[in-house]
Amino acid sequence: MSSVSAAALVNRLIRPEILALHAYHVPVSDGFIKLDAMENPYLVPQTLRDEIAALVANAPVNRYPDPNPVALKQQIRDLLNLPEGMDVLLGNGSDEIIQLLAMAVNQPNATLLSVEPSFVMYKMIATFIGMRYVGVPLAADFSLDLPAMLAAIAREQPALIFLAYPNNPTGNLFSAADIEQILRTATGLVVVDEAYYAFADDSFVPRLSEFPNLLVMRTFSKLGMAGLRLGFLVGSTTWLNELDKLRLPYNVGVLPQLVASKLLDHHDVLLQQAAQLKQDRSALLAQLAALSGVQVFPSQANFLLFRVKNATAVFNALKARNILIKNLNGGHPALSNCLRVTIGTPAENAQFLTALEEICR
Numbered sequence: 001m002s003s004v005s006a007a008a009l010v011n012r013l014i015r016p017e018i019l020a021l022h023a024y025h026v027p028v029s030d031g032f033i034k035l036d037a038m039e040n041p042y043l044v045p046q047t048l049r050d051e052i053a054a055l056v057a058n059a060p061v062n063r064y065p066d067p068n069p070v071a072l073k074q075q076i077r078d079l080l081n082l083p084e085g086m087d088v089l090l091g092n093g094s095d096e097i098i099q100l101l102a103m104a105v106n107q108p109n110a111t112l113l114s115v116e117p118s119f120v121m122y123k124m125i126a127t128f129i130g131m132r133y134v135g136v137p138l139a140a141d142f143s144l145d146l147p148a149m150l151a152a153i154a155r156e157q158p159a160l161i162f163l164a165y166p167n168n169p170t171g172n173l174f175s176a177a178d179i180e181q182i183l184r185t186a187t188g189l190v191v192v193d194e195a196y197y198a199f200a201d202d203s204f205v206p207r208l209s210e211f212p213n214l215l216v217m218r219t220f221s222k223l224g225m226a227g228l229r230l231g232f233l234v235g236s237t238t239w240l241n242e243l244d245k246l247r248l249p250y251n252v253g254v255l256p257q258l259v260a261s262k263l264l265d266h267h268d269v270l271l272q273q274a275a276q277l278k279q280d281r282s283a284l285l286a287q288l289a290a291l292s293g294v295q296v297f298p299s300q301a302n303f304l305l306f307r308v309k310n311a312t313a314v315f316n317a318l319k320a321r322n323i324l325i326k327n328l329n330g331g332h333p334a335l336s337n338c339l340r341v342t343i344g345t346p347a348e349n350a351q352f353l354t355a356l357e358e359i360c361r
Ligand SMILES: *Cc1c(COP(=O)(O)O)cnc(C)c1O
Pocket: 038, 092, 093, 094, 095, 096, 119, 164, 167, 168, 193, 195, 218, 219, 220, 221, 226, 229, 230, 231
């Protein structure tokens, strides 16, 4: 055994599709104006942070977390106005919930279907767990290509469909009527991923009881709790009771539970921040639209997608000025020369805009 190199062992033992993967790349961002990851740029007020500090100081971190934090779930139920018969499943971010859903339905030949371009984790997680994946291209304006979707559903009979609503990285909200038709046609489970619900004008939560194959997934990451890693799935207890069997018992730690619960007591503060970001999104959209050589797309999320003549050069020039956004060029062909900027504070947005004006001049 000692004569065998680790590399040889890895090549023999690790699944080929994992060997072929590139690890999810998170760039170093120390010292940058960070507008790349859809984070909320604001902390909560100091008084509330002091309360959180006291809570954390007394937190029983020597104990395992509550595997079923009923009070926290009740807070979420109340915020969403969830009716009886519907439940909440908590995840270590919604990424974990995507994985749990995929594992639950991954019978032999089962297919996970989504649209492209969309959130890359749907496809990555299918690969992680060895599940078949099909991506249906969006229309040129990034709306759902409904005939193509319905044809793919008929052909592939997907066990699981993910639709991000609003979509990432395009920022638009798909037509609710199109999603409705997908829900009525699909024989599998349809998960509407509302990661950006706080910045959008519509939701499928009120419609959960209309469709037996609908679940809605959300996360608090984009609302100011990215560091806590707390996502959740809502839907009928019939579904959630099964999915809960796959959840690792201590998936949400003591500190995230405590802090999230405290922050949700002050949900109005977070929603106020979201309202500010929506307002600043409109302003930045108008400013980008006014630049020559820049095409900006409408957004119901806390980011804007825009196209320039040479995205990689613009991205690098911004980076040289200490501004980090996301370069989508070289990924999906529909995103050629596209960049994505997260809405920051008004000062950050202004610095970004000034730099972009200089670069594109
Ligand atoms: C950011 C994002 C998520 C993941 O959120 P976490 O809860 O931080 O794991 C899920 N779906 C979409 C569409 C996202 O953009």
